[in-house]
Amino acid sequence: MPPFDPLYTAIVIVCLIGGVLGLCAFLTLAERKISAWIQDRVGPNRVGPGGLLQPMADGGKFFLKEEVIPDHVDKIFYLLAPAVAVGTALLTLAVVPFGSTVPAPEPASSLAAYEQSQAEYQSHFSFVVNPGLDIGVLYLFAIGSLAVYGVVLAGWSANNKYSLLGSLRASAQIISYEIPLGMSVLGVFLICGSLNPEKIVAWQTDNGPYWLILFQPLALLLFMTSSYAEANRLPFDLPEAEQELVGGYHTEYSALKLGLMLLSEYVHLIAGSFMLSVMFLGGWSLFGLETISDDPIVAAVIKLVILCGKMFALCIFAQLIRWTIPRFRFDQLMNIAWKVLLPLALLNLICVMVVKQLGAPLLVLTVTSAVLVVGAGLFSVWTAGSVTNPKRKVVKLPAGIPAGVTYAS
16 A cells, blocks of 8 residues: 555645536536537527636526525435535545556565565555555445435435435435446456456556457446436436426525535546546556656656546536437336346356356457347347336226226226
8 A cells, every 4th residue: 555645645635626626617518518519509608708607607606696494494414415415426536546547566475575566656656546445446336325315315304295206216216226337347347356446447558458348348338327327417317307306306405505416416427437437448548648758747647638538528428418318217217227237237247257267368258248239139129128118008998987087997
């Protein structure tokens, strides 16, 4: 483990949180610009050149609005819920590499070799708040799963039936999609032999240009889909379906408290995009571009730009998805998690285990991923979608039944 330096750690935390919060602000502008472009509108263009200062105006609006606390709410949990939501979201960033990293050395055969490897490791600076954590991805999943408490507390403490329904739907959604989210990356752990995000990046850089997306494209698709559902992104924004729930679990929230609720979702999106880049897209590597300079400072900046560029591209892709695929019904959303993503994640894990046990080339996994995707599509066509969307028998009501009266055959 690297030595703990309070000054360096504080600087890294401040820079990371400041960068993430600033990016969240301008992602809201990008979201509206992208939606305007897709819908052939103009979008924000009044505040600042091209609307660039619109996020600042929105932030000022949240600060200047009156902090209303309804009389009927449970005030302790009502105020605690936004803090839990944004706090758990920010805690996930502790193990997310956001720039160049050096993996912790393996155990050495002698004390001298161990001290030498530790000295070499400690001479490098890793762009991560908590470097060298061997259970980094497990920590990420554990802390990310606590976000459901913020949603449940918000809906329950509001004493509002719409908020309660939104929180119940959100908790069911988040808990359901945590299972395929975790299972989708088990194959990555078996291939790389570690739960440490820094070692996963090192495996991809040590094996040339072969990023794990080449061997685990299905796992990438499953992880991306589940992470969008965890962040309540369309087409999985059922907890906030304003057409059905009048705003969902945060109906009773306003001003800065509402802003914190919305902020947590963008932080989850950024953390998920970082982990997608780290686990499947080679992290800070980009076909040798990161080695064009021998200056360590320039090389570190290049790696930082590469990894953050991948993260930003994935955030923009998520916003494009929002205006491409319509929202699922709740039964469709749950069926996708339990009847599509979970079986595919299990089959993908079995394929990785078999390939590793037999010592077959990893390219076999690329073929198996394609076979699983095509096979799932053909099975869906063959069953006419009756597995994920069961057909219900329509019974014609007998004549003479008054309008509004329920009938059971």
